[in-house]
Amino acid sequence: MSALLRFESLSKAWFGVPAVSDLTLEIAEGAALGLIGQNGAGKSTLMNMIGGVVEPTAGRMLWRGEPYAPARPADATAAGIAFIHQELNLFTNLSVAENLYIDGFPTRLGMIDRRAIRARTEEILARLDLAVSPDTIVGELSPGERQLVEIAKALHNEARLVIFDEPTTSLTPRETQRLFDVIGRLKAQGRTIIYISHILSDVARLCDAIAVLRDGLLVDSGPAEAFDVPRMIRSMIGRDLDGLFPPRTAAPGPTPLLEARGLTQPGVLEDVTVTVHAGEVVGLFGLMGAGRTELARILFGLDPVEAGEIRLDGAPLPAGPRGRIARGLAFVTENRREEGLMMEASIMDNLGLVSIRDFGRGPAGLIDRDALAARAEEARRDLSIKAGDIGRQPVKALSGGNQQKVVIGKWLMSAPRVFILDEPTRGVDVGAKFEIYALIDRIAAAGSGILLISSEIEELMGMADRIVVMSRGETTGALARRDFDRERILRMAFRETAA
Amino acid sequence: MSPLGARTLGRSPSEVALDLALRHATYLIFLAVILYFGIQSPAFLAPESLGNVVKQASFIGIAAIGMTFVLLTGGIDLSVGSVMYLAPLIAGFAMEAFGLGVPAGLVVAVCAGAVLGAINALFIVRFDVIPFIVTLATLFLFRGFGTWLTSSRQFDFAPEMRAFGLSSVLGIPTPILVFAVVALAAHVVLSRTPFGRQIYALGNDAEGARKAGVRVGVVKGSVYVVSSASAALAGFVLIAQIGRLDAAFGEGREFDVIAAAVLGGASLFGGVGSAWGAVIGATLIQTVKLGLVFAGVNLYLQPIMQGLIIFVAVLADSLRQRRIAISRRRHIRPSA
Structure with a gap:
């Protein structure tokens, strides 16, 4: 397997405070990488660099062997990278089909070719087993269905890499199960996955490889088989506290x-x-x-x-x-x-x-x-x-x-x-x-x-x-x-x- | 899991009915108003009087359709009343100076309106000033410019102007025809073109639209051009019926226009509204005005009635928004 995405000494600092430091890591084509770490470990900053929201201060990214430096989110989409966030980026007042095509409608005589977008959307929704009409307004869908629409958007954009960021937060257990089935299907199609979650058992179950971030550093990584949940937790913690806190001067009262x-x-x-x-x-x-x-x-x-x-x-x-x-x-x-x-x-x-x-x-x-x-x-x-x-x-x-x-x-x-x-x-x-x-x-x-x-x-x-x-x-x-x-x-x- | 099950889960039939009623509040009010006046005075339901309603609604209605474009993006255009005055005035001067006919004058008026809208767009998009302030300033600027041009005197058009305003095609009065054409065109643009759908996307989530690759600046600017061009056309068509242009023409009309658009279901928060709604809103206001005349109600009650109806429609909108907000509240735990 060759590397689909590779980070080389990638760093990002905010006003001198490092958020991601000297990160070198690669994701094999067709693999599923679990990315874990405490809040503030640098996961979001890393994702924002991949997504073209934030520019690295040092280092570089390689996408399919070529240097990759997205200047805006649209560049990431064009490269074939899709994000499925916890907060979804869907227009709730538009239909499912319109959400898929908002950045480029096929037209006939200046008007949207509705038959074409409907047919193509129907086909993609069928692949995801999502039984809703392409004309359904997104605002009427449940959180789980909206997430599948977001994935449909990724498929429509021919995404090779699909990044899930805490995708199960607002889903019911059944919706979560359906999401996992879909992720399995994406993997079977040869798409590459990055899965970020605080639910470690899900990460262990879905991913082939795991990378642990702490304070912006890659502190542990390897194939998923080598990681049990206790090792994940151990890797995520660890830092000295001396001198960072003033001593407590009084003990709490009983009232x-x-x-x-x-x-x-x-x-x-x-x-x-x-x-x-x-x-x-x-x-x-x-x-x-x-x-x-x-x-x-x-x-x-x-x-x-x-x-x-x-x-x-x-x-x-x-x-x-x-x-x-x-x-x-x-x-x-x-x-x-x-x-x-x-x-x-x-x-x-x-x-x-x-x-x-x-x-x-x-x-x-x-x-x-x-x-x-x-x-x-x-x-x-x-x-x-x-x-x-x-x-x-x-x-x-x-x-x-x-x-x-x-x-x-x-x-x-x-x-x-x-x-x-x-x-x-x-x-x-x-x-x-x-x-x-x-x-x-x-x-x-x-x-x-x-x-x-x-x-x-x-x-x-x-x-x-x-x-x-x-x-x-x-x-x-x-x-x-x-x-x-x-x-x-x-x-x-x-x-x-x-x- | 059936998708339908997910949608109706936990909602009683009465809740679904309430949502439906809130969403279509204007139509319900419209129906009630027509029924009421029809019972009070059956003559009101005659084709001539209903035709009259639509004809008189065309003035506010055409501008309200343009305003809907702006409201859909979450903006507002307070300058339409002044554009209604200034753009036809420029057209009048052009007609006089170059001996243009009425159709050419109409084109000049619409173009002048588009230019005035582009001035609004320039400040809103380029200099990032909020629409309320920009259009409040141009409200005074545009009228002031017109007053300066005319020294506040009335401007008289050639007699052909009035002939055009009172003409009809195949028995349909020209103002109604223009109203219908504008409504149809706006409907097609809003619901069937990429530009139209991107307006809705922008109004729903501006940041999301930018991320999705929508050219937000272009879309945002264009709606002010559309709004001003529509206001110019509306002004020209009404002036054509009168034959002259007073210094006070269109003054305060921005509020009628906004009211009609909002009454038609356009949300001031953006993302919600339609061309058809603006037509309904403008027609509803005119129906009430004329209906009160037919019913022999004290004319001075008319503004109160208009205010009440707007109030009820806006209240329905805000109730609906609140229900949506509550249903969207972030859930940490799956509520089974």
């Missing part, structure tokens, strides 16, 4: 602050129970799509929940975020650009956002700018936000780390009881990370509870008193600090019971 019991929302959460005590940092670990953010949103009152109860200080919380903020809940979202900050507004205005009502004066509730400025200045010093004039400088002019401090600061000004921090150090450099960790410790030492959501196992092991692990919307385990063990945590996250 439960936030108690969530039996939270269930069909399709999202199933019987989730979490407790956060005073002064405690509870780490919430899970892989992409485990339901961590969804749990946070439900706790904060942003999303509905069908069953279960949430209490703060022993009393049930009111519905909706407003009442919960008033009771002392704070939520730092994972997406600070879109949800956490007003990028154009000044640092001071952002800091004052949550506690603005405390600064209203007189019957009209006019804002006392001086009091706000004084309090904001205090917060700036407390948080050591590196900025000049906080009344004028817009937040967008700050670095990622300092922006994150502003987000945390705006909540701190309302003195919350429980902090929910969703990926607070994402996109933040190492130095600022340490400052954010120190801040977390201080908040806990002052007696507030913290629910720290993170995809980085090391971060949670460094900061949390207890780690709760989620997988597919359920809690699959919890460990106290003395029992922290990477392999155990990952196993819970992967739901692998093998010893």
